[in-house]
Amino acid sequence: MTKERTLSPKRSSVWPVIGLGGILLLVPSLVGDEFYIHTAIMVYLNIIGATGLNMIMKTGRLSLAQAGFVSVGAYSSALLALRLGLPFPVTFLGAGVIASALAFAVGAVILRLQGVYFLLITYCLGETVRLVFTNGVNVFGGANGISGIPGAVIDLPWLATPIEISSKQGFYYLTLIVAIVVVVFTILLYSSHVGRAFQAISEAEGLTECLGIDTTRYKVAAFALAGFFSGLQGALFAHYFRFIAPQFFGFWESVDLVVMNVVGGVNTYLGPIIGSLVLTPLPELLRGYVDYQRILYGVILILAVAFMPGGIAVALSGCRLPSKPRRFRRGGAVESE
Amino acid sequence: MLLSLPMIMQVVTNGLCMGLTYVLMALGFTVVFGIMGVVNYAHGEFYMLGAFLCLTFMTLGAPYPLALALAVIAVACLGALLERYLVDRFRSDLRTCMIVCLGLSTVFKNSALVLWGAQDRSLPFRIDSVLSIGSLIFPADRLVVVAASVALLVGFNLFLKRTRQGLAIRAMAQDVEVASAFGVRPSSVLPLAFAISAGLAAVAGGLISPVFSLSYDMGSFPLMKSFIVVILGGLGSIPGALVAGVIIGLAESFASTMFGGSVSDIIGFVITGVVLILKPSGLFGKSSRLG
Numbered sequence: 001m002t003k004e005r006t007l008s009p010k011r012s013s014v015w016p017v018i019g020l021g022g023i024l025l026l027v028p029s030l031v032g033d034e035f036y037i038h039t040a041i042m043v044y045l046n047i048i049g050a051t052g053l054n055m056i057m058k059t060g061r062l063s064l065a066q067a068g069f070v071s072v073g074a075y076s077s078a079l080l081a082l083r084l085g086l087p088f089p090v091t092f093l094g095a096g097v098i099a100s101a102l103a104f105a106v107g108a109v110i111l112r113l114q115g116v117y118f119l120l121i122t123y124c125l126g127e128t129v130r131l132v133f134t135n136g137v138n139v140f141g142g143a144n145g146i147s148g149i150p151g152a153v154i155d156l157p158w159l160a161t162p163i164e165i166s167s168k169q170g171f172y173y174l175t176l177i178v179a180i181v182v183v184v185f186t187i188l189l190y191s192s193h194v195g196r197a198f199q200a201i202s203e204a205e206g207l208t209e210c211l212g213i214d215t216t217r218y219k220v221a222a223f224a225l226a227g228f229f230s231g232l233q234g235a236l237f238a239h240y241f242r243f244i245a246p247q248f249f250g251f252w253e254s255v256d257l258v259v260m261n262v263v264g265g266v267n268t269y270l271g272p273i274i275g276s277l278v279l280t281p282l283p284e285l286l287r288g289y290v291d292y293q294r295i296l297y298g299v300i301l302i303l304a305v306a307f308m309p310g311g312i313a314v315a316l317s318g319c320r321l322p323s324k325p326r327r328f329r330r331g332g333a334v335e336s337e
Numbered sequence: 338m339l340l341s342l343p344m345i346m347q348v349v350t351n352g353l354c355m356g357l358t359y360v361l362m363a364l365g366f367t368v369v370f371g372i373m374g375v376v377n378y379a380h381g382e383f384y385m386l387g388a389f390l391c392l393t394f395m396t397l398g399a400p401y402p403l404a405l406a407l408a409v410i411a412v413a414c415l416g417a418l419l420e421r422y423l424v425d426r427f428r429s430d431l432r433t434c435m436i437v438c439l440g441l442s443t444v445f446k447n448s449a450l451v452l453w454g455a456q457d458r459s460l461p462f463r464i465d466s467v468l469s470i471g472s473l474i475f476p477a478d479r480l481v482v483v484a485a486s487v488a489l490l491v492g493f494n495l496f497l498k499r500t501r502q503g504l505a506i507r508a509m510a511q512d513v514e515v516a517s518a519f520g521v522r523p524s525s526v527l528p529l530a531f532a533i534s535a536g537l538a539a540v541a542g543g544l545i546s547p548v549f550s551l552s553y554d555m556g557s558f559p560l561m562k563s564f565i566v567v568i569l570g571g572l573g574s575i576p577g578a579l580v581a582g583v584i585i586g587l588a589e590s591f592a593s594t595m596f597g598g599s600v601s602d603i604i605g606f607v608i609t610g611v612v613l614i615l616k617p618s619g620l621f622g623k624s625s626r627l628g
Binding site: 062109110112113114115116117119120121123124125127128131132134135251255258259262263266291292293294295297298299300301302304305306309 | 370374376423426427430431432433435436437439440441442443444446447448450451557561564565567568572599602603606607609610613614617618619
């Protein structure tokens with residue numbers, strides 16, 4: 001464990017983030033336009049999910065099922081609130097737990113699959129979840145989804161009056177706080193022995209196993225944690241929009257989270273954050289060219305990965321990636337990288 | 338539900354028609370994956386372009402078979418160019434390559450939206466006749482799809498097994514480095530393989546276009562199906578794609594007749610999930626070669 005020091009985050013990279021958080025707290029009072037606040041909320045929601053996915057990618061896997069877990073969280077929280085009348089903090093954490101339990105159960109089976117097989121089975125998983133919600137008309141409202149979801153009311157025993165969060169400003173702070181907690185937790189996790197195990201698995205899974213590390217356990221743990229974060233993202237989404245439907249959580253929503261990680265930079269703490277920050281408002285920025293919006297989006301994606309191979313975070317920090325030996329794959333067998 | 342023989346035959350015909358379209362899609366997908374390790378998310382867009390170019394050539398006055406051939410050639414050329422000048426640069430990294438293909442998919446899909454509009458279109462060509470043998474009735478348009486698909490599959494197999502280019506592609510699929518050492522040029526074989534892959538998707542799109550309506554996002558559904566077929570059959574396995582495509586097509590056809598559309602949507606995923614758990618590399622194992 002001599003590499004411990006080099007792998008832990010530098011103090012200097014943590015404090016500016018916290019400082020930035022302080023500034024972000026003031027944004028709603030400085031920015032009058034609700035549209036910007038809405039965009040910021042979406043950015044924070046994506047940061048939560050993208051950071052979760054980053055954990056899976058840290059173990060060398062790629063999941064296209066994340067929107068599925070977001071939808072599980074959203075439906076769980078909405079149904080717990082509407083059917084059982086449970087208070088928001090319970091439904092919120094419940095959503096995370098339910099999504100995480102699903103991820104744990106499914107992950108234990110599918111994480112045995114390697115590389116592209118895993119990628120494609122997660123795709124099937126995401127689609128299956130969406131189809132279950134679409135076809136479960138009685139419980140899940142089918143394609144029409146669930147409407148009339150209450151806003152977030154936080155009524156804790158030690159609070160004099162319950163905090164009712166229904167405005168955009170309120171959700172701005174709520175999502176910001178959750179995003180910060182998720183990011184800080186992830187950074188701490190990455191700098192612990194768990195993070196080093198993740199890193200080791202992504203670089204050489206077989207070798208890591210030989211070192212006596214139960215790689216399956218770490219992979220399942222990463223998948224379940226990512227599921228938990230996705231569940232939280234879904235719960236916030238449901239109570240913010242007050243309406244959910246299966247089409248909000250399709251294949252492309254999963255892809256967006258992957259894209260945020262890759263464009264932002266997978267191997268840095270800031271990667272998923274920068275990715276969410278850049279890519280969430282991008283379609284809005286292109287709205288002026290409404291016909292060509294998605295075309296430009298596609299072109300920007302290709303250019304981004306072409307000219308910033310390690311992601312924006314790496315490009316900004318100005319350091320070069322260590323050049324990887326170019327591996328020729330045997331047909332069919334693809335490394336998990 | 339009572340299943341009579343004519344009804345079963347009808348279900349089988351529909352299942353084969355869809356299944357063979359899936360096979361055509363999945364073959365192209367699996368060829369590109371087997372050789373390059375590229376998961377081509379833009380594959381569904383080749384299908385869509387095949388159908389729409391077919392429409393365009395027909396509105397320019399070409400008869401259906403000619404329009405189909407032109408569309409396929411155009412899409413194949415597009416595929417070769419994309420491989421040569423774009424995809425090839427990224428194929429060493431799965432993630433980056435995936436993003437590039439997704440970007441391409443978005444670009445094509447929305448270009449189609451701009452070019453051909455958001456409304457569903459239909460081809461000015463239909464085969465309305467039916468073929469009846471005794472009490473059995475087969476819709477001719479679906480039989481055409483089945484026959485053409487089978488012919489293409491036989492042709493594709495002969496190409497892979499009997500021609501020098503086919504040999505080169507199979508060699509590449511086994512080992513790019515060794516094949517290069519034996520004088521197979523990646524810069525000419527890879528674009529060829531990509532072109533064939535795109536061409537097969539375009540044929541599938543063009544063949545199915547007289548049966549279904551055309552829309553700019555018509556590619557996502559067959560892309561999804563080719564994923565399932567390829568996983569079920571085993572990545573890179575051609576017989577696997579064939580068997581899995583037919584299984585999925587028939588299963589969906591039976592499920593939709595007996596239990597309705599929602600079950601048929603899910604059944605492919607369920608079959609694939611179960612098979613993967615029992616045999617993680619798909620039905621036809623981890624064959625590293627094409628063939």
